[in-house]
Amino acid sequence: MIRPRIPRGRRGLLSAGGALAAVAAVAAVLVGTLGGDGRPAAQHGPGNADGLPRTRVRMSAGECGQGWTQGHSGSQVFDVYNASNGPAEVDLLDPGSGAVYGEVEGLAPGTSRPLQVTLGGGSYAFKCLPDDSDAFTGPTVRISGHAAAGPAAVPVNQHDLIPPTLAYQQWIGDRMGELADRVGALRDAVDGGDLDSARTAWLPAHLVYERMGAAYGTFGDADKAINGTTAGLAQGTSDPRFTGFHRIEYGLWHGQSADRLRGPADQLAKDVDQLRAGWPQARMDPAQLGLRAHEILENTVQFELTGRTDYGSGSNLATARANLDGTRAVLGYLRPLLTGSRFPQLPRLDGALDRAQHTLDGFDTGGHWTPLGSLSRPQREKANADIGAAVEQLASVAAVCDVRRTS
Known part of the structure; x- marks a missing residue:
């Protein structure tokens, strides 16, 4: 899930090559x-x-x-x-x-x-x-003449983005049931004192949430409660405001007892249930959808590929793979706006996403993901390069889908 950061202009994400949009x-x-x-x-x-x-x-x-x-x-x-x-x-x-x-x-x-x-x-x-x-x-x-011009794009307006945004919001709603079920299984394992089963249940639940990356702005405070880190917390992992998936991750992989984890697990289940109940009344901002398609993997580079969100499970690469799924999901709803002359680089973007997926899948052995710290230097460099290339291409999607003033 995308972490909060200092906002910046959507168009400022772009570079000047003709390879971009x-x-x-x-x-x-x-x-x-x-x-x-x-x-x-x-x-x-x-x-x-x-x-x-x-x-x-x-x-x-x-x-x-x-x-x-x-x-x-x-x-x-x-x-x-x-x-x-x-x-x-x-x-x-x-x-x-x-x-x-x-x-x-x-x-x-x-x-x-x-x-x-x-x-x-x-x-x-x-x-x-x-x-x-x-x-x-x-x-x-x-x-005059027949020389080819550089790239150009017909601006996207707010009405263009409303249908894909509504469809994506429905897609998020359809994931809520699975999220609640997975978190329920995690809570039940902790309540029963079976921490081995809890460790097994933790990652599938977390990955469901990570695939919902483009909706983070609409989740509001629920995102911090469900997927927050210790960033900005004075007491770090002991801070009572440290809750959600990463709080439970820390406890499961740092020897904390079931008694200490029952409260955080129960709270996570309640927070997810509250998010699910309120989602039908939520409204995503159509103007943000293209930006989110870029930010999901941008934040993957910043947080997952640096290990900043690892609290013991060593699952950053699995999270990166889930973020890639989330990127493809939102991109799928934007695709009708991008196909053709508005974004002729779409096949190149698809190729970059395929390469990143192939690289990440190589770190998964039957559901057991290689910890980030166990990668060789060439493996680390390839992961950074392939995901970075996809991020660069996605910056163009943010630009093309930026709602521009025309009058």
């Missing part, structure tokens, strides 16, 4: 402010460190893309200058389809930022979206 193509280069007076200038050719031709364009009140009148194909940079008195977003798009080739977010007044894109034959225009004002689109610039 459409609007991701330029996000990572939006980091600098030009020196000098920042005034828009006419188009000029190569001569910069990157060797790319550059065009300075301007936005102001009622004007967008001023300074760009003649287009040419190929990789190039637009230095976008905000001459208005407020911040704005500026997109370069196909005015017919609305497909976005690049974007500058949060462009402050009086500043410029570079926007790198690859343009082919077609029609293009800048669209300016000032804060607290209506959007407006500048003049269309046509590029």
Whole structure:
């Protein structure tokens, strides 16, 4: 399950290669402010460190893309200058389809930022979206020829995301019964004093919960009660606020008696029952679904592949595998929005997930998972590389599914 962390912009997760999704193509280069007076200038050719031709364009009140009148194909940079008195977003798009080739977010007044894109034959225009004002689109610039353009994506809106979110929420609800049954078996083993059976029951119960990764934000405080760690707890594993799966894990693998574990096991069962009872009234935020698809494995890298959530069971790799299942589940509901021109890198993402799954499955021997600390260095490096590659691809899903303002 995803652990809380400092929020960051969805689009800020992206890097600039064409291997990533459409609007991701330029996000990572939006980091600098030009020196000098920042005034828009006419188009000029190569001569910069990157060797790319550059065009300075301007936005102001009622004007967008001023300074760009003649287009040419190929990789190039637009230095976008905000001459208005407020911040704005500026997109370069196909005015017919609305497909976005690049974007500058949060462009402050009086500043410029570079926007790198690859343009082919077609029609293009800048669209300016000032804060607290209506959007407006500048003049269309046509590029002749048949050169291929870089990636572009038609923005996803809130209504697009509602059906997959409702379907995913139903999928989570369908898992609640299994979760309650597995936790009940764990509680019964602890109540009966059979700690060997409890250790056997612990992992299957925990993995059911870990597969629900995209719903963590909707679980609210229940997530910390059910799957919290000792992070931020002054007394560590002795802190009374340390509850749930990891509290029981610590006790089972550190010699605590059944008497000490009955209370935590009973509380876990109650917390799961309460979560299950309240789930039909819960409402997931559709705008968050694409971000969650990325964050599940991002947090796997941060917490599971570092062993930070191991309280004795040595099951981090099993949890990573369950997180991968959870990623595939949410991705399955988003797939209709991603198939085709909106996200042509989908087959590449599927390949990355397959490689990560194959690697993780190699650490499972008949239900007995290799502890993270027992991996050889090459095994550890391969696991990190394969899951990291999948995380990089999933960042593009977060970007494509980011609900963008269009008016």
